[in-house]
Amino acid sequence: MDEETTIDPRARALAPTQDEVDAWAEREHARRQAWIAGPAGLEKHEWARRCARQAAFGFGESELAPTQDEIDAWAERERRRRAAWLEGPSDDEKRRWASAHEARERSELAPTPDEIEQWAKRETERRRAWLEGPTEDEKLEWSRRQTEGHLFSGRVQLPPVLAREEARLASLLREVELAGKDTFEALSRISDAFFSYLVRSGRPIERRTSAPPRRSRVPY
Numbered sequence: 001m002d003e004e005t006t007i008d009p010r011a012r013a014l015a016p017t018q019d020e021v022d023a024w025a026e027r028e029h030a031r032r033q034a035w036i037a038g039p040a041g042l043e044k045h046e047w048a049r050r051c052a053r054q055a056a057f058g059f060g061e062s063e064l065a066p067t068q069d070e071i072d073a074w075a076e077r078e079r080r081r082r083a084a085w086l087e088g089p090s091d092d093e094k095r096r097w098a099s100a101h102e103a104r105e106r107s108e109l110a111p112t113p114d115e116i117e118q119w120a121k122r123e124t125e126r127r128r129a130w131l132e133g134p135t136e137d138e139k140l141e142w143s144r145r146q147t148e149g150h151l152f153s154g155r156v157q158l159p160p161v162l163a164r165e166e167a168r169l170a171s172l173l174r175e176v177e178l179a180g181k182d183t184f185e186a187l188s189r190i191s192d193a194f195f196s197y198l199v200r201s202g203r204p205i206e207r208r209t210s211a212p213p214r215r216s217r218v219p220y
Contacts, residue, residue: 015147029133038079056199088124
């Protein structure tokens, strides 16, 4: 008699309930509405931090942190950019789509103006539908990720000989994914002073490791 397989509930997370899925959809809808309204306080703060870090690496326009007026000006430009995105594809987006469509279809004939406008209309409707909240397919995808994680979005069928190891492998990959998320979250919360300290400490290490090797006499 074959031994029954023991299922460890810790090997894979339980699927979210319908109430949890609906609650996520409501939160996601609110996030999208807030995004289209323009950058808020946290987004402004993160943009200013990115500018300061780029300046620390020598990629910024200035070594000084952006002023409040510069932050507000960026937020207004970003708000207008998002509003324009919602109105539909720009002329430049239409040209890029036409070029990509022609290359994808391997055709020497470029899309007609009517075909481009039909695509632009569909894309406009897609963007407005995105703003109204997650679709049923998005809800299903979110629910699946809560159970299997991002690493299993393109699930591979394991050979039968490895089937018994599937649950352990899924659990390990899920833990690796969570550890990676926590690492990025921790890095995003460090203070600017500590980040500047890491940058200053890294410069002498870079000079030592990138310096040419010392020449020495080879005995004969």
